[in-house]
Amino acid sequence: MSLRRYNELRGEEVVYAVDRQDRTFLPPEDHCPLDPTRPGGAPTEIPFPEFQIVVFDNLFPSFEAPAGAAEVVVYTDDHRGSFAGLEPARAEALMWVWRQRYEELGARPDVRYVMIFENRGVEVGTTLHHPHGQIYAFPLLPPVPALELAADERLGGCATCTLATRELADGERVVHVDDDIVAYVPFAARWPYECHVVMREHRPSLVQCTPRELASLASALQAVTRGFDRVFDRPFPYVMVVHQAPTDGELAGHLHVEFYPPLRTATKLKYLAGCEQGAGTFIMDVLPEDSAARLREAIG
């Protein structure tokens, strides 16, 4: 069971999930717990010889009932696959899985915010190579979505709508656009290749999206992640986070997906060092317009 303490200086909750210290760490491929359980083979987390998408309770949860939940989302039984490499129908199905989990977890009285995310690559701390995502159902409203709600108030309406409209009008940082989606490196990106994939219509969450919009979202996310892999001609590490409305009442928020990739060159990482950690101010080596041009070309 995790423990929460309030950090008075930062005005934020810190979660202590000390059992996670012993979680599985980069096991060899033949001991992958996210592979299917093959006939005659050792049992894994997934007791089927093949599967499309499975979701299960994390063995080492950061949150668990009656104060939230932590789940693992395995969207392929191909150990060496990736989200970018999924068949489009599978990627679209994953959008529906995210929607179902958001809806079901969000309906729980102990859940205030549902965060769906993927850490891809050891550079961002993944502990299992098999492609997978995670879901944290928070019993609290974390700082980032709270800041997004504060931005709504500051801008006098949906901040994400406002920013997406600005980016579309400017166009210089847009890397992908269709009838439903616009993707861009934001004007004040905090990572060299940060990218936001945004619903063009105001949709608080996946639940309000039409089936076509879900398909468009899957397609856009795959376009961006395939482009990432082409930027430096190598698997591109990233943190991918689905931002949606809090689930504790008011439908405030705007569905979008943010990528935080740590690479600034093919071999160099952007670290959160003194200025970022001590002052909270990001110092960037790359202008968003330049990284957007490179990413746009890579997406094609």
Next chain:
Amino acid sequence: MPSSAEEPPQRAPAEEEPTERYGPLIVRRTVKEDGRALIRFDRADEPPRS
């Protein structure tokens, strides 16, 4: 012919029985041996892999 009372209807194994539909997905819920929940999502129209 045996009556229906003598021969209960055949049931498919639980694993093969769709329990819910959600959009294009068939949703099957199970509980792992250690008590953790597991949900299997299959797209009804996705062809099996060769």
